[in-house]
Amino acid sequence: MYGNVGLSTPRGSGTNGYVVRNLSFIRTRKDTTQFESLEESKSKASSLLNRKPNQDILNHEKKRQVEIQCIKYQQKLEDEGKYKETEIEDLVNKQRQKLLSTLDNMKDEKNIQEHQVHQLSQAKATENEKMMRALGIKRQDYVEGAAFDRDLQEQKKRDRAAQREKESEERSKKKRKRNR
Structure with a gap:
């Protein structure tokens, strides 16, 4: 027994x-002022989920890729040994201008790493846009979380039913006019 314990x-x-400490024990917090309200945590979570990519960072990364391609092109020309230094610089500058002109059309790589947060968020945004187009959802009509609002869904259901009723009345009027 060690210190009256054990x-x-x-x-x-x-x-x-030997007496050892329990490493799997989780202490509970006694100070509840650190916790946020449910609404604050929801708004914070939604803002993190819908964070827009920074276009300046994305453009910088594309320019970096252009410079890497230019350096590879320059090394290739130097290894060939056919050109002088000034000619190589001119050719590389022409190649750089050509690549920079197509900077907007450059596609991001498919193998995005975990640390490339802005590329990930841009890829997710384009994926979401594709999905919305596939499902026929219009961006201006879309409200996030509206599918879980039962009152709103009931109202939309009544509106659609009224619209179908109106359209069927118009069709029947047109049919009657043709039959006269």
Whole structure:
């Protein structure tokens, strides 16, 4: 026994007799002022989920890729040994201007790393746009979370039913006019 804690004898206990700290114990917080309200946490979470990519960072990354391609092109020309330094610089500058003119058309790579947050958010935004187009959802009509609002869904259902009723009346009037 050590400091009045532990077993008087470790024999038959399956332990070596040493007292160790329980590392799996989770302490609860006593200060509740650190916790946010439910609404604050929801708004914070939604703002993190819908964070827009920074276009300046994305453009900088594209320009970096252009410079990498230019350096590879320059090394290739130097290895060939057919051109002088000034000619190589001119050719590389022409190539750089050509690549910079197509900067907007450059597609981002498919193998985006975890640390490339802005590329990930841009890819997610384009994926969401594709999905909205596929499902026929218009951006101006879309309200996030509206599908879970039962009152709103009931109202939309009544509106659609009224619209169908109106259209069927118009069709029947047209049919009657043709039959006269």
